[in-house]
Amino acid sequence: MTIQIYGPTASRAARALWIVHELGIPFEHMAMEMKDLKTPEYLKINPNGKVPALVDGDFKLFESMAINLYLAKRFNKDGFWPATPEDQARCYQWSFWGMTEVEKPLLTILIDMFMTAPDKRKPEAVAEAQKALPKPLAVLNTALEGREYLLGPTFTVADLNLASILSWSRPIKYDFKPYPNAGAWLDRCLARSSYKAAKATK
Ligand SMILES: N[C@@H](CCC(=O)N[C@@H](CS)C(=O)NCC(=O)O)C(=O)O
Incomplete structure (x- = not known):
């Protein structure tokens, strides 16, 4: 049975769309409209009423990072899901780290910039978010010293999951000059044809 990915391309479903393109997995895109996320039918798929969600036969899964880690392991190709428990743990590490250390501040800035009416903007929240980013980005920059990818x-x-979160730094034009390794790594990740194909998914 074909895997189904629920969620519009312009949402966190983009992360799952990127991985299916990267791994060449046949999939059906259930694009959904945000207004339909709380319908009884969709709540049977994701009781949170959020996207993305994955349906693989009888198996249903929510949370973008969990979906991607599942797909990476199930459809591994060319070491995309690494072989050793240590390297697998590093994939969890960077995925959880991305969600807990950088996703929220990036989203705060993105929403304020593009999805908030000028009179509703919150410069204090944005300033707080800006203040939260340098520390984790410096950690990432050091981790990428002398290496092409995280592992x-x-x-x-690990790269796909973290880069999918950090891709939000692009529309907000976040300055990576202080973090050249991280900036070059993000460029490499986002230059992949699978990323471009995911973005073009209807
Ligand atoms: N931690 C969740 C977050 C999911 C999430 O908040 N998705 C947004 C779209 S990007 C959503 O469905 N929002 C609708 C809502 O909150 O009602 C994940 O990474 O999958």
């Missing part, structure tokens, strides 16, 4: 020479799910 070494191979692009893995």
